Amino acid sequence: MKATCFGPKFSISLGSSVYRWGTSDSGFGPRQLSCGVHFRRGYLSFKGKSLPDPAQSSSLSRSDQWHAVTASFLGWTLDAFDFFVLVFLMDTLAAHFHVDKSKIVETLFFTLVMRPVGALIFGLLADRYGRRKPLMANVVFFSVIELLCGFAPNYTVFLILRTIYGIGMGGEWGVGASLAMENAPAKWRGVLSGIVQSGYCVGYLLAAVAARFILPAWGWRAMFWAGGAPALLAFYIRFRVRESVAWQQHRAATTGEIVRAASEHWKIFSYLVVLMTLMMFLAHGTQDLYPDFLKSARGFSGAVVSYVAILYNIASVVGAIVFGQLSERLGRRYSILGALTLSLVAIPAWAFGGSLAILIIGACLLQAGVQGAWGIIPAHLNELSPDAARGLIPGLAYQLGILFAARTNSIEYRLSGRFGYSWALAGFEIANILVLATVVALGSERKGKSFLREEVGTREKIASA
Numbered sequence: 404m405k406a407t408c409f410g411p412k413f414s415i416s417l418g419s420s421v422y423r424w425g426t427s428d429s430g431f432g433p434r435q436l437s438c439g440v441h442f443r444r445g446y447l448s449f450k451g452k453s454l455p456d457p458a459q460s461s462s463l464s465r466s467d468q469w470h471a472v473t474a475s476f477l478g479w480t481l482d483a484f485d486f487f488v489l490v491f492l493m494d495t496l497a498a499h500f501h502v503d504k505s506k507i508v509e510t511l512f513f514t515l516v517m518r519p520v521g522a523l524i525f526g527l528l529a530d531r532y533g534r535r536k537p538l539m540a541n542v543v544f545f546s547v548i549e550l551l552c553g554f555a556p557n558y559t560v561f562l563i564l565r566t567i568y569g570i571g572m573g574g575e576w577g578v579g580a581s582l583a584m585e586n587a588p589a590k591w592r593g594v595l596s597g598i599v600q601s602g603y604c605v606g607y608l609l610a611a612v613a614a615r616f617i618l619p620a621w622g623w624r625a626m627f628w629a630g631g632a633p634a635l636l637a638f639y640i641r642f643r644v645r646e647s648v649a650w651q652q653h654r655a656a657t658t659g660e661i662v663r664a665a666s667e668h669w670k671i672f673s674y675l676v677v678l679m680t681l682m683m684f685l686a687h688g689t690q691d692l693y694p695d696f697l698k699s700a701r702g703f704s705g706a707v708v709s710y711v712a713i714l715y716n717i718a719s720v721v722g723a724i725v726f727g728q729l730s731e732r733l734g735r736r737y738s739i740l741g742a743l744t745l746s747l748v749a750i751p752a753w754a755f756g757g758s759l760a761i762l763i764i765g766a767c768l769l770q771a772g773v774q775g776a777w778g779i780i781p782a783h784l785n786e787l788s789p790d791a792a793r794g795l796i797p798g799l800a801y802q803l804g805i806l807f808a809a810r811t812n813s814i815e816y817r818l819s820g821r822f823g824y825s826w827a828l829a830g831f832e833i834a835n836i837l838v839l840a841t842v843v844a845l846g847s848e849r850k851g852k853s854f855l856r857e858e859v860g861t862r863e864k865i866a867s868a
Contacts, residue, residue, distance in 0.1 A: 468586045470643045472595050474636070475583035476602045478542055481633030482575045483606025484613075485549040485568070486514065488626045490694055491614035491709070495623050500558035508812055511691060513566040515809035518573025522795075522802035525574030529794030530661045533654075534582035534647045537794075539637040541578060545571025550631030553624040573805070577798015584785040585649035585793070585854050590731070592786075592851070597727020597778030604719035604774050607690065611712035614705065649854040653790035664791035665799075671787055672796055674846060679784075679804025681839040682777065685746070687811045688832050689753075689773055693766070700824035703759070711759075715766040722771030723778030735783040735848040739776045740840055746772030747836050754829035786849040793854075 489496075489511065497504040521541075528537040548568040555561035580599060587595040617625050655661045665672065697708045722742065730738035745768060752765025784797035811831075818827035 467645050468588065471586035471645070471647070472583045472599060474538065474640050474644045475579035475599045477636050477639070478538060478575050478579045478633075479599060479602035480606045480609070481542070481630075481636060482545055482572050483603040484609045485545060485606075485630040485633070486572055487607045487610035488549075488613065488630060489565070490607075490691055491610060491618070491705070491712075492623050492626060493695060494698075495618070496561070499623065500561065502558050505813075505816065506558065508816055510562055510565040511812050512809050513562065514569040514572065515687075515805045517566055517569030518802040518805045519799060521570035521573025521575075522577050522798040524570070526577045526792075526795035526798045527658055527661060529578040529581060530650070530655055530792055531658055533650055534578055534585075534794065535640055535644055538575070538578045538582060539640045541571055541574045542636050542640070543634050545575065546631050546634035549627055549633075552630070553627030573802040574798070576801055578794055580781040580797055581650075581785060581794045582644070582647055584781055585647040589851050589853065592782045593731035593735075593779065594724060594728040596730075596780070596782035597724040599781050600727070600778045601720040601723035601774065603686075603777070604716045604723065604770075607719075608713055608716035611709045611716065615709035615713075618705075649790070650794070652856050653793075655791045661792050661795060664789050665796055668789050668792070668796070672800060675784060675787065675796070675800035676803045676807070678839075678842055678846065679780075679801050680807040681804075681835060681842060682780065683804045683808035684811055684835040685743075685773055685832070685839060686777060687808060688815060688828070688835065689746075689769060691812050692815055692828070696819075696824050696828060697762070700819075701762070707759070711763055711766065714763055715770040718767035719770040719774035722773070722775035725771075725778075726775030727778040727782070730779045730782070730850070735779050735786075735850050736843050736846060739779055739783075739843050742772045742775030742779075743836050743840050743843070744772070745769075745775065747833065750829050750832060754825045782850075783848060785854075786852040787847070790854065 489507070493504055493507045496507050500506075525537045525541050528540075545568060548564055548571055552561060552564045552568070555564055583595065583599045584592060613626055613629060617629060655664065694708045694712055697703045697711060698705065703711070722745075726738050726742045729741070733741070749765050749768035749772060752761050753769045754765070756762035756765050780801075781797075784800065785793055788796040815827050815831055818831065821827075822830065
C-alpha cells in the first residue's frame with residue numbers, strides 16, 4: 404500500500420487497485436480493479452485515517468449522476484403529461500359535464516394558481532430533508548390525484564381535484580431540477596439542463612399520443628387513469644438515486660435558516676420571479692390553446708391536431724437540448740436571446756399559415772425556440788440561487804411566475820373573441836417576447852458555478868499520509 408501525489412490529484416494504490424481523489428467528474432472511485440479485491444460500502448482506512456465513502460464524496464459516479472438526471476427528467480415528463488391531458492379533452496369534458504368550454508379552460512387556471520403552494524411546501528422539505536424523499540412523495544401525490552380525476556362524477560369534483568393536482572405539479576420541478584443540476588458535471592450542465600426541461604415537451608408529446616390512441620378506444624377517463632402510472636417512478640428514485648452531495652454540504656439546520664437564506668437574496672429572487680412570469684407567458688401562451696386553435700379556427704380533426712402536436716413537441720425536445728448545449732459556449736443569456744429570436748420570426752407561419760404544412764413548420768420552429776429558451780432555465784436558475792435554498796428559490800420563483808401568468812389562457816381566449824384567434828395568439832406573444840428579451844439582456848448569470856465546497860482538508864490529509 405502506498406500513497407503518491409500526481410499534481411493536483413492524489414491516488415492510493417492497493418495492489419493493482421487504484422483510487423484517485425481529485426477534481427475529476429468521477430470523484431473518488433475505482434479507476435482499475437483487476438486483482439479481484441472487493442471493498443464493501445462504508446469508510447476505507449488509510450494508515451489509521453478515515454477516507455470518505457464514495458457515496459459521500461464531492462462527486463458521484465457517472466452512473467449516479469445519470470440516475471439523478473433521469474429521475475428528474477421522468478418526474479417532469481410524467482407531471483407534464485398529467486397536466487396536458489386536459490388540453491386535448493376540453494370539448495369532450497365540456498360536453499360530458501354539461502358546461503361551457505370556458506369552464507374547462509378555467510380548471511387550467513386553478514391548477515396553475517396552486518403550483519406555488521406546492522413549490523413552497525416541497526421546496527422547504529427538499530432543503531431541509533434532502534432531495535430524494537420529497538421527490539418520491541411528490542410523484543406519488545400528483546399521480547394519485549390524476550388517477551382520481553378519472554373518477555370525477557361531476558364538474559365540481561373535477562375542478563377540486565385539478566386544483567389539488569396543482570400542488571403536486573408545483574412541487575416537482577424545483578426539487579427535481581436541484582437534484583439533477585447538483586449532480587450534473589459542470590461542463591455538461593447546459594445540455595443536461597435541456598434534457599431535464601425537455602421532459603415537459605415529452606410529457607406534452609405523450610399526452611398527444613394518448614389523445615390519438617387511448618381517447619378513441621377507451622374514453623376520456625382512461626386518459627386520467629393512465630396518469631396514475633407515474634407513481635411507479637418512486638420505486639426507481641428509492642432504489643437507484645442517491646442523495647445530492649451539494650445538499651449534504653450546505654444542509655440547513657432549521658427551516659428558519661432556509662427562509663433567512665432566501666430572504667437575504669430577495670433581489671435576485673424578485674428578478675427570477677419576473678423572468679419566470681414572462682417565460683410562462685411564452686410557454687403557456689404558445690402551447691395550451693394551440694390544439695384548440697387548430698380545431699376551432701382552422702377546422703382540423705382531433706387526429707390531425709394530435710399529429711401536429713407530436714411533430715412540434717419533437718422539435719421542442721431538439722430545441723431544448725441544442726440551446727442547452729449552446730449555452731455552455733455562448734452563455735445562458737445570449738443563448739436564451741437566440742432562442743427567443745427564432746420564436747419571434749416563426750410567429751407569422753405559426754399563427755397565420757395558409758396551409759397545414761406552413762402551420763406545422765411555423766409551430767415546429769416556434770416551439771424549438773420556446774423550449775430552447777426553457778432548456779437553459781434549470782441550469783440558469785440553480786446557478787443564480789443560494790446554496791442553502793436551492794431547493795426552494797428556483798422552484799418557488801418558477802411557480803410564482805405561473806401564478807402571475809395563470810390567466811394567460813383565459814386572456815388569449817377572450818382576445819380571440821375580439822380580434823380573432825390568430826391575432827390573439829400572435830399579438831400576445833410578440834409583445835411578450837420583446838419584453839422578455841429586454842429582461843434577459845439586463846439580467847446576470849453565473850454559468851459554471853460550483854455547487855460544492857472544496858475538500859481541501861481531506862486532500863491535505865491524504866497528501867501528508
